[in-house]
Amino acid sequence: MTVGPFRVSAADFTALARGGGGPSAVRTLRLARRSRTLLLIRSIAADPAARDAFALLCEVARVAPEAVDRVLDHPSVGAWATRTALAVRRGEAARPAELAFTAAAAAVRAGVPVDLEFPPVEVFSLPSLGVVVGPGLAYEPLPEVELDGFTLQVDLWAGGGVPDELPVASEVDVPRWRDALRAAWDLLARDHPGPAAEFAEVVTVVTPMPSSPSGTSSATLADAFGCVFLSPTPDAETLAVTLVHEAQHSKLVAVMDLFALVRPGGDAVFYAPWREDPRPAAGLLHGTYAHLGVAGFWRSRPGPAARVEYARWRSAALVTAEALLASDELTPTGVRFVRELAAVLRAWCAEPLPPAAEAAAATEAAAHRSRWQAAHGPLT
Known part of the structure; x- marks a missing residue:
């Protein structure tokens, strides 16, 4: 060995x-x-x-x-x-x-x-x-x-x-x-x-995992590399995007074994458009990387619903990538990593989509921000 x-x-x-x-x-x-x-x-x-x-x-x-x-x-x-x-x-x-x-x-x-x-x-x-x-x-x-x-x-x-x-x-x-x-x-x-x-x-x-009353639940434990925890999902497409999401987490866990991407000891917390609670920098980076994968999945799916999902998550992930880059929470290697990530998202956000899809995604994003602000105060 x-x-x-x-x-x-x-x-x-x-x-x-x-x-x-x-x-x-x-x-x-x-x-x-x-x-x-x-x-x-x-x-x-x-x-x-x-x-x-x-x-x-x-x-x-x-x-x-x-x-x-x-x-x-x-x-x-x-x-x-x-x-x-x-x-x-x-x-x-x-x-x-x-x-x-x-x-x-x-x-x-x-x-x-x-x-x-x-x-x-x-x-x-x-x-x-x-x-x-x-x-x-x-x-x-x-x-x-x-x-x-x-x-x-x-x-x-x-x-x-x-x-x-x-x-x-x-x-x-x-x-x-x-x-x-x-x-x-x-x-x-x-x-x-x-x-x-x-x-x-x-x-x-x-x-x-047990069935979730709030929809599909999934998780990846950093120490249990290679395992995806999942509640039952309603259809193949939902399960497929969930598998992509969790595989992204697993990849980033291993990347962060090899490279320090986030400065140790930081106490800053951030808004995450996919969570109801504030997130530390490492957690925000994980969510951003996972939703890069989610956006990429929906980018190549057909249909109006997929266009809305793509619009929603490409924008959400770019917001958090930019927040990380504007913070002092990343190491130089982390800055290099997130700059590459953000470059992909900027290019995707420049791709034209049907106005109805953009509007629906914007409405969902605004509703989430309002809920978050009601619970935690103004975004910073």
């Missing part, structure tokens, strides 16, 4: 900043995140409770490195490693012995015998494989959705690790999710091949 420096070419950095990047650049981001997870695990392995598990992981890596890579890429491993390494560093309660679950998953994948002592829990996950209930290593496999050329797993995080404020469905209707994801993927692959190829490179797990 080797860890090395990761370099992003100037061309790839620019392409990523402009909302794309392509599969090659996104693959670099994924490999960099795997390296980060391994570094965290190595720091955890200094604890005696994790040493046997780490030794097994190293043994598996010698004979079947692809098995270890597959497990390290599972979002729950990155989330666990981040949470545990931070707790150890801060002197807080931590469970380094849980590295046994990761090591066992890699060994099972590789066909290597497992002789480890597991933490005393009734239910645990073997990352990338499934859920174990009771003694032994017999597991219930994670449901999978086969798409063209790659596979998504459906994971409810039975082993825990999801923040309390992020609801996860208690059960999953697998046939329903298979049909929904396949329909959305077919739309993406047919009509949006660039974002589709990037999504296939970065996302490996979908976690269903």
Whole structure:
């Protein structure tokens, strides 16, 4: 298991900043995140409770490195490693012995015998494989959705690790999710091949959320790279644009692993045209980058409704990009990144649209600003 420096070419950095990047650049981001997870695990392995598990992981890596890579890429491993390494560093309660679950998953994948002592829990996950209930290593496999050329797993995080404020469905209707994801993927692959190829490179797990009374809900956890949390959506197009939105978040998470884009310690907050609450600079940058992807999706969709969505989100994202550039919250690298992003949005905002679409988008934007100002005061 080797860890090395990761370099992003100037061309790839620019392409990523402009909302794309392509599969090659996104693959670099994924490999960099795997390296980060391994570094965290190595720091955890200094604890005696994790040493046997780490030794097994190293043994598996010698004979079947692809098995270890597959497990390290599972979002729950990155989330666990981040949470545990931070707790150890801060002197807080931590469970380094849980590295046994990761090591066992890699060994099972590789066909290597497992002789480890597991933490005393009734239910645990073997990352990338499934859920174990009771003694032994017999597991219930994670449901999978086969798409063209790659596979998504459906994971409810039975082993825990999801923040309390992020609801996860208690059960999953697998046939329903298979049909929904396949329909959305077919739309993406047919009509949006660039974002589709990037999504296939970065996302490996979908976690269903409960139905949302306010519409579709989705989320990406920075530490759970590769996982998209989703509530059921009404149609393939809505799910497709949601997948693009969350893949953009995942890409930016990994970019920000490699580059400091926002100055640390800043306390400024900003208006975001897609949120009801003020956002810090890092959050605003994430929303701006995600909505660059959303605007790009609607830009190439047919129909009057798509024209309204395109008008709404190209303008909204440009407003926030300009706000970031006018602030003192970005690093020099961050300024370079957002300038490229804003250049795309300025060009899009110059594209003519039907007046009715522009008017409808402006009405929606004004209504949001009014609600926000009523709750938080004048925009600054």
